[in-house]
Amino acid sequence: xxxxxxxxxxxxxxxxxxxxxxxxxxxxxxxxxxxxxxxxxxxxxxxxxxxxxxxxxxxxxxxxxxxxxxxxxxxxxxxxxxxxxxxxxxxxxxxxxxxxxxxxxxxxxxxxxxxxxxxxxxxxxxxxxxxxxxxxxxxxxxxxxxxxxxxxxxxxxxxxxxxxxxxxxxxxxxxxxxxxxxxxxxxxxxxxxxxxxxxxxxxxxxxxxxxxxxxxxxxxxxxxxxxxxxxxxxxxxxxxxxxxxxxxxxxxxxxxxxxxxxxxxxxxxxxxxxxxxxxxxxxxxxxxxxxxxxxxxxxxxxxxxxxxxxxxxxxxxxxxxxxxxxxxxxxxxxxxxxxxxxxxxx
Amino acid sequence: xxxxxxxxxxxxxxxxxxxxxxxxxxxxxxxxxxxxxxxxxxxxxxxxxxxxxxxxxxxxxxxxxxxxxxxxxxxxxxxxxxxxxxxxxxxxxxxxxxxxxxxxxxxxxxxxxxxxxxxxxxxxxxxxxxxxxxxxxxxxxxxxxxxxxxxxxxxxxxxxxxxxxxxxxxxxxxxxxxxxxxxxxxxxxxxxxxxxxxxxxxxxxxxxxxxxxxxxxxxxxxxxxxxxxxxxxxxxxxxxxxxxxxxxxxxxxxxxxxxxxxxxxxxxxxxxxxxxxxxxxxxxxxxxxxxxxxxxxxxxxxxxxxxxxxxxxxxxxxxxxxxxxxxxxxxxxxxxxxxxxxxxxxxxxxxxxxxxxxxxxxxxxxxxxxxxxxxxxxxxxxxxxxxxxxxxxxxxxxxxxxxxxxxxxxx
Numbered sequence: 001x002x003x004x005x006x007x008x009x010x011x012x013x014x015x016x017x018x019x020x021x022x023x024x025x026x027x028x029x030x031x032x033x034x035x036x037x038x039x040x041x042x043x044x045x046x047x048x049x050x051x052x053x054x055x056x057x058x059x060x061x062x063x064x065x066x067x068x069x070x071x072x073x074x075x076x077x078x079x080x081x082x083x084x085x086x087x088x089x090x091x092x093x094x095x096x097x098x099x100x101x102x103x104x105x106x107x108x109x110x111x112x113x114x115x116x117x118x119x120x121x122x123x124x125x126x127x128x129x130x131x132x133x134x135x136x137x138x139x140x141x142x143x144x145x146x147x148x149x150x151x152x153x154x155x156x157x158x159x160x161x162x163x164x165x166x167x168x169x170x171x172x173x174x175x176x177x178x179x180x181x182x183x184x185x186x187x188x189x190x191x192x193x194x195x196x197x198x199x200x201x202x203x204x205x206x207x208x209x210x211x212x213x214x215x216x217x218x219x220x221x222x223x224x225x226x227x228x229x230x231x232x233x234x235x236x237x238x239x240x241x242x243x244x245x246x247x248x249x250x251x252x253x254x255x256x257x258x259x260x261x262x263x264x265x266x267x268x269x270x271x272x273x274x275x276x277x278x279x280x281x282x283x284x285x286x287x288x289x290x291x292x293x294x295x296x297x298x299x300x301x302x303x304x305x306x307x308x309x310x311x312x313x314x315x316x317x318x319x320x321x322x323x324x325x326x327x328x329x330x331x332x333x334x335x336x337x338x339x340x341x342x343x344x345x346x
Numbered sequence: 347x348x349x350x351x352x353x354x355x356x357x358x359x360x361x362x363x364x365x366x367x368x369x370x371x372x373x374x375x376x377x378x379x380x381x382x383x384x385x386x387x388x389x390x391x392x393x394x395x396x397x398x399x400x401x402x403x404x405x406x407x408x409x410x411x412x413x414x415x416x417x418x419x420x421x422x423x424x425x426x427x428x429x430x431x432x433x434x435x436x437x438x439x440x441x442x443x444x445x446x447x448x449x450x451x452x453x454x455x456x457x458x459x460x461x462x463x464x465x466x467x468x469x470x471x472x473x474x475x476x477x478x479x480x481x482x483x484x485x486x487x488x489x490x491x492x493x494x495x496x497x498x499x500x501x502x503x504x505x506x507x508x509x510x511x512x513x514x515x516x517x518x519x520x521x522x523x524x525x526x527x528x529x530x531x532x533x534x535x536x537x538x539x540x541x542x543x544x545x546x547x548x549x550x551x552x553x554x555x556x557x558x559x560x561x562x563x564x565x566x567x568x569x570x571x572x573x574x575x576x577x578x579x580x581x582x583x584x585x586x587x588x589x590x591x592x593x594x595x596x597x598x599x600x601x602x603x604x605x606x607x608x609x610x611x612x613x614x615x616x617x618x619x620x621x622x623x624x625x626x627x628x629x630x631x632x633x634x635x636x637x638x639x640x641x642x643x644x645x646x647x648x649x650x651x652x653x654x655x656x657x658x659x660x661x662x663x664x665x666x667x668x669x670x671x672x673x674x675x676x677x678x679x680x681x682x683x684x685x686x687x688x689x690x691x692x693x694x695x696x697x698x699x700x701x702x703x704x705x706x707x708x709x710x711x712x713x714x715x716x717x718x719x720x721x722x723x724x725x726x727x728x729x730x731x732x733x734x735x736x737x738x739x740x741x742x743x744x745x746x747x748x749x750x751x752x753x754x755x756x757x
């Protein structure tokens with residue numbers, strides 16, 4: 001039995017809602033739908049099982065009980081043991097694309113239409129073999145870039161909706177990861193793991209170009225206009241920062257000591273001007289921080305909660321909402337999902 | 347009388363035992379199929395799920411009540427295969443067993459996104475007749491439904507069923523599928539009424555039959571050496587076998603297949619004619635055994651779900667070569683053989699190289715279990731087979747056995 005608890009508390013003039021489910025696990029990786037009317041999020045029991053839920057929102061408050069997105073083969077009455085449904089991406093048409101695998105099975109990409117049927121495999125094994133991951137949907141909804149390990153190392157493939165064809169577009173002896181389209185879908189950024197470090201590249205037309213290298217990992221790129229925003233641990237394994245690159249070789253750090261999300265990219269505002277993050281410094285972990293990518297100016301949003309992180313920003317009805325996960329108190333078992341109206345605070 | 351009364355429960359048990367056993371067997375089969383469905387669904391092997399579901403439906407006549415989950419997973423299998431009408435039917439069956447929101451939502455979604463269409467192409471139509479959506483839908487089930495409709499139209503010249511809402515073309519003619527009525531399109535030459543009947547219906551077990559694997563093969567010892575004179579001794583060893591053919595369905599459970607292929611012992615076939623080698627080196631240079639056969643196999647096939655039994659006659663011919671003879675030396679071998687025989691007893695003939703053509707007839711029996719949908723094939727299922735057979739050339743038997751990777755058609 002799912003339970004739903006609404007909490008309202010003072011955070012300036014904000015109102016917050018907690019979205020919880022009966023399944024035990026950490027809430028993670030919230031992603032607003034493009035119209036902000038829904039939020040998808042993972043619940044990870046940290047024992048190999050990850051469920052995907054979608055909650056409808058009205059003015060930032062959950063409507064009804066979150067829906068668990070079932071993998072095909074399972075119904076609401078069975079299945080799910082050891083299964084993974086994660087990494088939600090919203091299509092402009094309102095559908096959800098995510099990674100999923102039944103227990104012991106291959107990781108594949110799935111399609112789910114809210115309010116409709118059970119999820120279905122987006123691409124057959126005949127179209128794209130191997131484990132599929134890191135889906136990224138172009139803004140026009142016509143292409144989905146993803147990674148397949150069919151050849152051993154991860155390569156980037158693109159599925160074209162019009163032709164229903166899959167093409168391998170980036171391949172190397174090393175592992176490519178995390179492709180992410182820019183706003184007009186003319187190119188995507190991705191990372192490549194090589195000799196212990198991870199560097200960023202861009203792909204346009206038929207050509208890949210190096211974008212940013214350096215010490216450590218430059219990881220999970222996302223576009224803010226022409227700027228690539230990414231996570232970096234250039235200062236060491238325990239220190240994650242958010243970097244921004246406005247051109248080849250150009251990079252600057254815009255946020256330091258960031259709490260690295262489980263699998264999402266840096267959380268941009270819908271207008272691409274701000275990036276939200278949680279802090280890895282315990283004394284600062286009760287707030288979510290939102291930094292202007294161009295100016296570096298940072299706003300603090302107090303939550304009154306503990307160990308905040310995994311933020312996401314979305315708009316609905318002309319208002320700006322922040323979703324994040326947090327522990328209700330020190331020593332609590334599981335992180336839960338919260339949504340705050342932050343209109344006018346950026 | 348009291349003792350007779352005590353027998354009544356026993357008599358009732360005996361009377362009810364056959365019926366009870368029949369129901370129990372059907373229920374057990376239902377349980378097995380349900381577990382198989384879930385296992386296959388977990389691997390996205392939807393063709394296998396669909397087969398298991400249709401086998402389940404046959405159990406309804408034996409009193410088995412299918413569950414919500416049976417129909418629900420069956421609907422998912424039909425969706426992956428693009429058979430949206432079957433999806434709808436299975437969802438209605440699921441709703442009939444248990445009312446759940448997820449099921450009703452799916453039914454509503456189909457109602458809200460699919461309309462009816464009828465497209466007919468006369469056999470005398472010479473233009474292009476490919477069904478194409480103006481915009482390919484994003485949803486996999488809708489793409490699969492269009493793909494299935496394309497296949498049916500291509501195979502039969504007629505598609506009558508559900509299609510996702512939207513604009514379509516067939517050749518240079520366009521039509522639009524909406525929620526209202528049936529969208530109809532007929533392609534026929536001017537002034538010709540459509541007379542063509544649909545061709546082979548879809549869902550038949552017609553398709554390629556391929557086997558590739560290894561095992562053992564033997565050329566046996568001649569049965570009556572006294573009458574046959576000088577003959578090669580028996581030989582055999584590890585072998586491989588590969589064949590490809592076609593299977594055609596006769597009814598839901600029975601079909602026929604024809605296959606051509608090759609089977610042979612692993613190893614060299616070097617060497618030349620027997621007499622020359624015998625003269626050159628009668629004992630210290632024995633040739634490796636070689637048996638290389640091309641075969642033709644015709645068989646009847648019997649299917650129970652994913653399990654298929656095939657049996658039928660085989661004809662095989664090719665070349666064989668070995669060292670060693672029975673009953674003395676090859677004629678014309680010269681004194682080396684006989685002198686070697688004198689020196690080494692009966693081993694004198696063991697270095698003799700013998701080769702020749704082999705023409706055999708016999709039978710092959712095979713058991714195939716299909717495990718997964720073979721990528722890129724319309725109805726091919728990959729699996730594993732156990733084969734065994736024996737041929738005879740009226741001199742000796744050629745028994746063999748094989749474990750093979752197989753591709754067999756499914757319905």
